[in-house]
Amino acid sequence: MTPCTFVDGASLICRGALHAGVDYFVGYPITPASGICQQMIECGVGMPASDEITALQYLIGASLNGHKAMTATSGPGFMLMSEGIGAALAMEVPLTIVLVQRLGPATGSATANAQGDVLLVGNIVSGGFIVPTICPSTLEECVEMTVHAVNISQLLRIPVVLLTEKSMVLGKRSVAIDDLIYPEPQSSSRFDGAAERFKPYGDLDAREVPPFQPLGTPRPQVRVTASTHNEEGLIARFNESVRLNTERLLVNKSLDLFPAAVRDLQPGATTLVISYGYTAYAAKEAVRNLRARGQAVSLLIVRTIFPVRVDDIRSALAGVERVVIAEENLTGLYRKALLAEDTFRGCAVDVVGVHVMGRPITPEEIEAACNGAVAG
Amino acid sequence: MKDSPAFATDAKNPWCDGCGHSPVTRVLQETLAQHFDPSNVVLVTDIGCIGMADSLFTCHTVHGLHGRAPALAAGIAMTRNDQSLKVVVMMGDGGAAIGLQHILECARLNQNLTLIVCNNQTYGMTGGQQSAYTLPGVRTSTSPHGVQETPFDLCRLLEGFDVLRARTAATAHELPEYLTQCLRHNGFSMLETLNYCPSYTGKFNPETLTPKAMRDFFAAHGLELGMWPAATARPSYRFSPTLQPAALASIIPKYSHGLTKPVQILLAGSAGGGVQSAAEIFAQGAILSGLHVAFRGEYPVTVGKGFSTAILVLSPEPILSTSQEHGDLALVVSADGLAFTRNDLPKHASVAVDQSLETPDFAATKIDFRQFGTRQAALAALIWALQQYHYYPLAAMREAIDAVRSNRVRESCHATLEKLGRL
Ligand SMILES: Cc1ncc(C[n+]2csc(CCOP(=O)(O)OP(=O)(O)O)c2C)c(N)n1
Ligand code: SF4
Numbered sequence: 063m064t065p066c067t068f069v070d071g072a073s074l075i076c077r078g079a080l081h082a083g084v085d086y087f088v089g090y091p092i093t094p095a096s097g098i099c100q101q102m103i104e105c106g107v108g109m110p111a112s113d114e115i116t117a118l119q120y121l122i123g124a125s126l127n128g129h130k131a132m133t134a135t136s137g138p139g140f141m142l143m144s145e146g147i148g149a150a151l152a153m154e155v156p157l158t159i160v161l162v163q164r165l166g167p168a169t170g171s172a173t174a175n176a177q178g179d180v181l182l183v184g185n186i187v188s189g190g191f192i193v194p195t196i197c198p199s200t201l202e203e204c205v206e207m208t209v210h211a212v213n214i215s216q217l218l219r220i221p222v223v224l225l226t227e228k229s230m231v232l233g234k235r236s237v238a239i240d241d242l243i244y245p246e247p248q249s250s251s252r253f254d255g256a257a258e259r260f261k262p263y264g265d266l267d268a269r270e271v272p273p274f275q276p277l278g279t280p281r282p283q284v285r286v287t288a289s290t291h292n293e294e295g296l297i298a299r300f301n302e303s304v305r306l307n308t309e310r311l312l313v314n315k316s317l318d319l320f321p322a323a324v325r326d327l328q329p330g331a332t333t334l335v336i337s338y339g340y341t342a343y344a345a346k347e348a349v350r351n352l353r354a355r356g357q358a359v360s361l362l363i364v365r366t367i368f369p370v371r372v373d374d375i376r377s378a379l380a381g382v383e384r385v386v387i388a389e390e391n392l393t394g395l396y397r398k399a400l401l402a403e404d405t406f407r408g409c410a411v412d413v414v415g416v417h418v419m420g421r422p423i424t425p426e427e428i429e430a431a432c433n434g435a436v437a438g
Numbered sequence: 439m440k441d442s443p444a445f446a447t448d449a450k451n452p453w454c455d456g457c458g459h460s461p462v463t464r465v466l467q468e469t470l471a472q473h474f475d476p477s478n479v480v481l482v483t484d485i486g487c488i489g490m491a492d493s494l495f496t497c498h499t500v501h502g503l504h505g506r507a508p509a510l511a512a513g514i515a516m517t518r519n520d521q522s523l524k525v526v527v528m529m530g531d532g533g534a535a536i537g538l539q540h541i542l543e544c545a546r547l548n549q550n551l552t553l554i555v556c557n558n559q560t561y562g563m564t565g566g567q568q569s570a571y572t573l574p575g576v577r578t579s580t581s582p583h584g585v586q587e588t589p590f591d592l593c594r595l596l597e598g599f600d601v602l603r604a605r606t607a608a609t610a611h612e613l614p615e616y617l618t619q620c621l622r623h624n625g626f627s628m629l630e631t632l633n634y635c636p637s638y639t640g641k642f643n644p645e646t647l648t649p650k651a652m653r654d655f656f657a658a659h660g661l662e663l664g665m666w667p668a669a670t671a672r673p674s675y676r677f678s679p680t681l682q683p684a685a686l687a688s689i690i691p692k693y694s695h696g697l698t699k700p701v702q703i704l705l706a707g708s709a710g711g712g713v714q715s716a717a718e719i720f721a722q723g724a725i726l727s728g729l730h731v732a733f734r735g736e737y738p739v740t741v742g743k744g745f746s747t748a749i750l751v752l753s754p755e756p757i758l759s760t761s762q763e764h765g766d767l768a769l770v771v772s773a774d775g776l777a778f779t780r781n782d783l784p785k786h787a788s789v790a791v792d793q794s795l796e797t798p799d800f801a802a803t804k805i806d807f808r809q810f811g812t813r814q815a816a817l818a819a820l821i822w823a824l825q826q827y828h829y830y831p832l833a834a835m836r837e838a839i840d841a842v843r844s845n846r847v848r849e850s851c852h853a854t855l856e857k858l859g860r861l
Contacts, residue, residue: 063691066725077686085679086517093739106680112543116509119502119540123513126500149503172739229734234721235757236731239688277480277498277514278523285492287501296493297501347758422761
């Protein structure tokens with residue numbers, strides 16, 4: 063028999079983080095994310111901060127020293143971090159933020175599940191810049207997606223959000239230990255040229271990312287700034303070189319790095335169910351039930367929330383007439399994000415949302431939405 | 439800035455003529471050059487006119503957000519494992535107001551860095567507004583008739599923290615000496631330099647804020663000048679990771695179960711009544727029997743009072759959704775548990791409650807779960823369920839109890855199992 067373990071998402075996220083090489087974690091208590099911070103402290107790589115604004119600044123400082131830096135929070139704390147996240151993006155400082163969603167608005171209900179922060183994450187940085195957002199849809203994936211999140215932050219020198227929710231992080235399940243996937247850890251590339259040649263924001267690699275240079279001896283001078291800057295890392299007025307230096311922060315060129323959706327497509331299916339995160343469990347069950355009743359249905363579980371992998375979704379639309387998007391929030395936030403990205407442009411599909419607030423979506427609700435399609 | 443080449447670039451001074459930021463920068467460059475190599479110094483600048491200092495320095499420079507420079511600098515200082523790097527922060531009085539919490543934290547933790555607060559009595563960059571450090575009487579663009587309130591006194595605020603503090607005028611002859619002491623201090627040091635912004639506060643206050651009059655003006659407001667050393671040499675804060683990863687507890691299934699389809703069980707009791715740990719043991723027993731398990735606990739934020747519930751799904755197949763409203767079995771062992779789950783109980787195929795509980799509105803089996811003690815009633819209910827419904831063998835439950843870490847709890851659990859086995 064295969065060895066199993068009985069575990070929650072918090073423990074698996076910590077495992078993923080440690081495997082990825084996270085060696086600096088700082089957190090401020092907030093349900094349902096506190097357990098991650100406590101475990102990282104127990105594992106010897108974490109410390110508490112006096113608030114979330116401070117936590118984010120500590121992360122930037124540690125990351126500039128070459129540490130792999132991470133924090134975990136929930137909606138209210140994430141909002142306090144927002145200015146710092148924009149700064150980290152502009153400075154090109156890698157760090158990972160685990161955002162465990164709970165019911166909002168505001169303080170909301172600390173122990174209730176929700177997927178209500180999706181658009182908040184999608185728009186947290188001014189100017190349309192994207193904070194890569196990765197989302198585990200099973201407990202097992204908590205390890206793998208955490209490693210991907212840290213790897214992406216390193217390779218693109220950018221803050222990355224691991225978006226998850228209370229039910230995933232605090233709920234426990236039996237998990238086959240062999241089902242846990244540990245991708246190869248990745249680190250930012252280092253500058254290895256002559257010190258006089260070093261430009262903090264120059265010498266871009268194929269992904270248009272400059273090599274990373276930790277602060278300190280005997281390395282060349284490092285200049286980092288969150289204000290618009292030139293290749294030297296000095297504040298500069300907006301001109302052509304500053305524009306290029308800013309525009310390349312839009313990460314949608316490196317799509318190959320971002321986990322693809324899980325595709326479970328059926329020939330002849332006219333309905334496609336799309337879901338993500340904890341709600342994906344209900345979506346899978348709904349699809350299983352429909353198929354058991356002889357209906358052809360396709361399923362797509364999105365694991366990269368942002369940047370939206372439009373091609374990944376469009377390539378699942380052949381023959382599809384109805385798209386059902388299931389998520390646990392009041393107005394169908396990710397559906398709005400997909401529509402805003404013109405994901406379905408030119409496809410003759412009806413896009414239907416299944417969304418509720420304050421309780422889990424049931425498979426039956428998703429089945430009913432799919433059956434609407436069958437009925438025409 | 440040409441005479442201190444080690445730290446000075448040949449970039450043009452960005453500030454207005456007569457700006458107090460210039461003399462402080464110049465002295466800082468000279469003092470650093472006497473004691474450090476540029477590759478060993480990180481200058482972290484805050485937002486504001488002061489934040490334009492980066493281009494003047496040959497050392498590493500980091501420029502972030504308004505008020506947050508001390509926290510960012512602390513992140514750098516505490517995560518260095520060598521002591522060679524000197525971290526210096528330059529911020530304005532505006533930054534020192536919005537970021538006061540970070541300054542206090544640096545002092546509390548004794549972060550190894552030097553903070554220079556260039557107090558020019560105003561927000562220079564945004565048009566000469568009042569800051570929380572602007573002295574009474576000073577006219578600014580947001581206090582046209584002069585400030586009324588008592589300002590923060592940073593040296594006083596840091597008094598209780600046993601850190602090095604100093605304050606003097608930006609043009610004072612003791613500035614190099616104070617800076618030297620601060621930069622060589624191991625731990626947190628804070629130097630406040632007093633000056634004014636000629637373009638705003640200078641213009642608004644021509645009688646008091648001039649190169650000649652300002653010293654008397656500051657003295658008249660009781661701002662003490664001087665240096666206050668740390669009384670003890672307490673160690674500065676270090677973050678040193680010592681990785682101790684926890685292994686995943688491995689459970690190898692060896693019993694066989696009696697389930698052909700999933701069952702969902704609701705267990706309800708009181709906080710502190712062992713509901714969560716009983717559910718945990720029960721789940722381990724199920725896994726030992728080759729079942730898949732999903733478990734979610736719910737309890738109030740005040741974990742020691744009120745209800746405590748656990749929803750357990752056991753299944754021969756991998757479990758997907760756990761959002762079924764209609765459970766198979768509900769077990770209720772206390773009045774708190776009954777009150778919290780009352781509306782859900784009729785949605786269960788079977789309900790068993792402790793015999794002390796009244797359920798006039800629906801049918802429930804009454805069992806004396808509480809005879810095993812209030813902290814064992816939850817486990818007793820689950821063992822009873824195993825005896826009734828044979829989800830998996832009692833031997834698996836016994837083995838799960840063996841794994842309980844606390845001797846006392848393990849023994850009580852075994853006692854409950856044996857006693858129920860005999861009934
Ligand atoms: C969060 C935030 N709020 C407001 C501002 C606008 N702002 C820029 S500089 C500044 C004040 C700077 O004053 P001070 O720190 O005293 O420095 P000085 O300009 O006098 O050197 C403010 C409020 C900002 N950049 N960020
Ligand atoms: S506005 Fe004031 S603080 Fe800013 S550079 Fe000019 S004199 Fe200095």
